[in-house]
Amino acid sequence: MGKVKVTGLKKSYGSNEVLKGIDMEVQEGEVVCVIGPSGSGKSTFLRCLNLLEEITAGKVVVDDHDLSDKKSDINKIRENIGMVFQHFNLFPHKTVLQNITFAPVELKKQTKAEAEKTAMSLLERVGLSDKANAFPASLSGGQKQRVAIARALAMNPDVMLFDEPTSALDPEMVGEVLGVMQDLAREGMTMIIVTHEMGFAREVGNRVIFMDGGYIVEEGTPEEVFGSPKHERTISFLEKVL
């Protein structure tokens, strides 16, 4: 499981239309990187996939659940969609361990003991076993983001959304976060990543989507998009960032 299907997705803030009709599909285990200039709507698009932004029109289906259907239990669906934010959004009043166990315990997915066990193994996976009892304020940016990834994974989701996960990091910390994400991709997690890390997109992504002006302008394999971009706007964007 871990399929995403988007059809005719539109999003407006008042009269300002940010997404003007997005159609795309993500297969199980696929890693899709979304690139594009700022203001192109890529973050909004990502946030529509777990309904942090309300959908104005169109359809978003994750596995068999239709998010655009008002009757669906959005909390239930979100349990299956992990999200990692640009600014980590760790809970500052909880320890690293409590950050990770909060949702599984609160939503009765696991007992406290089980959740702590899972959390410890997740912390090991992201290389932060020794920080279990630390508070977020004492961590570096890279460490915070790795905890945030572990927190999202604790709900055992089938899809992971990453919203510019390395943009707020000091350059020397980008690598450790990308490393964790690369491991995750290798293990077969379905991932949709909004990113400015072109190298990472090229290396880890199965598919790259270039967005501009609220549309998907071009999509294809990393080789196609980075190697021989067809659209003029893609070419000029890549010229600027590469």
Place this chain on the structure above:
Amino acid sequence: MRTQKKITGFLVLLIFFFSFAGSLVPSAQAAEAKKTYTIATDTTFPPFEYQDASGEYVGIDLDLLKAIAEDQGFEYRLQPLGFNAAVQALQSGNVDGVIAGMSITDERKQTFDFSEPYFDSGPIMGVDANNSAILSYEDLRGHRVAVKTGTEGAAFADSIKDQYGFTVITFDDSPQLIEEVKAGGSVAYFEDYPVVAFGIAQGNGMKMPLPKEPGGSYGFAVNKGQNAELLEMFNAGLANIKENGKYKEIVASYLGDSFASEGGEIEIAATAKMSGFELIWTSMPAFLKGLGYTIYYTLISLFFAFILGLIFGSMKVSHNKVLRGIATVFVDIFRGIPLLILAFFIYFAIPQALNFTMPIWTAAILALSLNAGAYVTEIIRGGIQSIDKGQMEAARSLGVPYGTAMRKIILPQAIKVMVPSFINQMVITLKDTSIMSIIGLVELTQSGKLVVARTFQSFEVWLTIGIMYLIVITILTKIADRLERRVSRG
């Protein structure tokens, strides 16, 4: 669905809140069984009503009332409210009658039914004993005089102020008149003759340069067309005690024998003026009791204010336009109305309009809770909105419902932000309880007023009361500071 549940929850709380307040109102049926009349009086109008050193209400009015009730065999409960509050409470039906040295005037007869006159009074001018410049009304030209609202003295001063070219300032309390004159704001005051004379006999440092004006009489008042049987009993009882000498005895015990027999000069031996220290020492039990009430009302009001704040604060940050609108209206209304007006409205206006009665302390707590509740709502809203939006998003993205995320993630962080504002609100509410003394709530300020009314030693009393507020607020602030440090340490 979710919104509906929230609205229902809110309504349940609201009903709880008001039914709690409602349960404090003695039911009308219970009173029917054996009618106990509630009779309001002034708090500070010696010698007609005032608190003696032991905190008991005494005075000519109260002794007469007691004697008449005994003679006629009816039960009553006394409510010392202050003159204006007593009159308004009578109008609003909160009390059955008023005995408060109330002059019988044609104007008042429009609204009230009066008993036979039970005391002949008349206004007189009082000036500072050391002031030899004011010997006649003519000497008042260009000066200011103090009067008490709604008294004959006030009416008399008004009637001659143009002729003699002085201005008038009105106060709510008799002792305030003395203080005004002592402080030099006014050169003289006009007040009912027995009151002025009694005060001078008590050593308040005033004198009467002119004889008293012919004046009206005091009567016991009920609402027009209501409680006719009470009025009849009062009249019958008054006639009886005049007959059997009880009346004379009572008046003489306050104003001396000659006054009672001839309507003549008051001749009480001036009581020895207590030293400041002695006064404060003997009044301290009353002050401490008042302080206890002040703290008690503050805590209860803050408790309800906090509940109201939580309800309306969460409504203010909700995504539902209607809930937000309701909360905004709540805050605008109760933050926009001065606390004093709110207290008047709750205690006098609403019971009068809806025809029920409400104890003072219920009205006071309601007013304080609603006022503080509006501010707490804003504190909570501000606290919640100061927390980064990403916190809510992170929790929601994990599948955690809004309410849980609010309680477990947002509020624990927001409370740290709110603590200093809460402390501030606590101090404000504690000080605001003093405003409730105007509707007669017994608390620290009121207990000070009562002692000043008896002793006229305002400097010592207000200094002490001020220091007591200061001490309590400082202690509470220090405790709160410590709490705040602990909270912010996590």
